[in-house]
Amino acid sequence: MATRTPRPELAEARERGFHNIGEASGQTQVSAKMIRHYESIGLIPPAARTFANYRLYSDADLHRLRFIHRARNLGFPIKQIEKLLGLWNDPGRxxxxxxxxxxxxxxxxxxxxxxxxxxxxxxxxxxxxxxxxxxxxxxxxxxxxxxxx
Amino acid sequence: MATRTPRPELAEARERGFHNIGEASGQTQVSAKMIRHYESIGLIPPAARTFANYRLYSDADLHRLRFIHRARNLGFPIKQIEKLLGLWNDPGRxxxxxxxxxxxxxxxxxxxxxxxxxxxxxxxxxxxxxxxxxxxxxxxxxxxxxxxx
DNA sequence: CTTGACCTTGCCATCATGGGAAGCCCGAAG
DNA sequence: CTTCGGGCTTCCCATGATGGCAAGGTCAAG
Structure with a gap:
């Protein structure tokens, strides 16, 4: 059986298409600092974590972060971006x-x-x-x- | 002798042309909050005080506050206003x-x-x-x- | 003397962001 | 296996200008 101890778990997650916060930042133009901040204020859902407590982001998460970044570039404040995200995720909008x-x-x-x-x-x-x-x-x-x- | 205890001292100061912070605020459009703030960051010198610790402002002080208010209305940040005040007070500018x-x-x-x-x-x-x-x-x-x- | 308005200080909040410290974790090189 | 650089974690602080609130002292009028 291949059930090993959860040591090389970050590498594994990356193979499955996840990204740590540094990668997420690099691919979305959103600083790691701000990604954590957006999580803390509930703009994005809490990230998945490795056993070592590292945040993990899926491609969908990156998509969301890019959306936020573009909205910020248009000057939208966070509260408005919340609404935009809600509409984005609402098929019946x-x-x-x-x-x-x-x-x-x-x-x-x-x-x-x-x-x-x-x-x-x-x-x-x-x-x-x-x-x-x-x-x-x-x-x-x-x-x-x-x-x- | 007229050396009385320092009780009706605010009224006396007002007779001598001083203003308490409420009056200063009303006459300069600068909120009492911001007047205290400007003092705390050194934009204006510490105000004189009554025995009861009330701040007292001279007409010159009000003049300074109005100057600050007008500069703020032109969008100058505090640091620039500091410089403007310095130049204002410098006859050799x-x-x-x-x-x-x-x-x-x-x-x-x-x-x-x-x-x-x-x-x-x-x-x-x-x-x-x-x-x-x-x-x-x-x-x-x-x-x-x-x-x- | 009581009352209401005003003053005092101090702390917290805003809005979005950056900086830094202390400590843990990962991966590669020796 | 040990070590080391760099990345990650959390937590606190700072920005800039402003407002709000709370607890307590003060003033002036009734």
Missing amino acids: NSAEVRQLARAQIAELDARIREMQAMQRSLEALAHHCHGDERPECPILDDLAGIVA | NSAEVRQLARAQIAELDARIREMQAMQRSLEALAHHCHGDERPECPILDDLAGIVA
Whole structure:
């Protein structure tokens, strides 16, 4: 019989298509640190473990991590990604719900962009009026100091 | 003799033009919480105190807080505000230095805006191709799942 | 004196991420 | 078999700016 002690168990798991956290990280662009974090907050289910307590990831797990990574790159916060994952795994979903999430994210980005653009306009006006030489007079500081002038 | 016990000392200080933290907050738009925080990180010097340990702010202190508030509204992070305050208090400053800080902040905003705009463009392209009806097919999820199609 | 509003400090939470320490594990080389 | 580098584990801390809450002291008005 081939029932051996559970020593070379990681290698065995790898032969069966599993990946340790380092591999998972390398193949999904998600840092090992963040993979553990996502597990701790319940965004991904607890990973399988070897006898030595190493995390094991299946190809499906990697798929999920890549999904998360792409969603993060689109600026989705974790809470929204949870919903997206739920819809992804729901065969009876309505695409309307997904699009709604995307639209909400677009609006969110829009709000933040507008805010920053307003800051930019103010700064540019101020910088424009500042000589920017060796003299101390500076409309930028005057404005910050509240000298409406 | 008028040397009384230090009881009605806050009222006295107020008569001399000082403000407690609530007033300071109301007059500068900076929350009491943040005023204490700014003190704890050294952005503003430790406030004077009454015998009862209440913080006291002079008009100059309020001026400083308003300066900070305006700089925050322009998106400056605390570290940059420290520098701005230093320049503000330096009669021998070069306005070039101030303008340089403003330009750096503009560039910083620009980078963040561009990043978000890129996200927006991707999201809009995806949302555009999604039917958004009761059917489950969804190019948004397909993209997140890595289906390059 | 009581009461309500305000002040104090301190700790926790956010959001997503990185850094580091202490200790165990694996695989390869000697 | 021993050793050694690198990878894994958990746990704690830090970021940046802000809010919230709790326990306790203080002030001012009634």
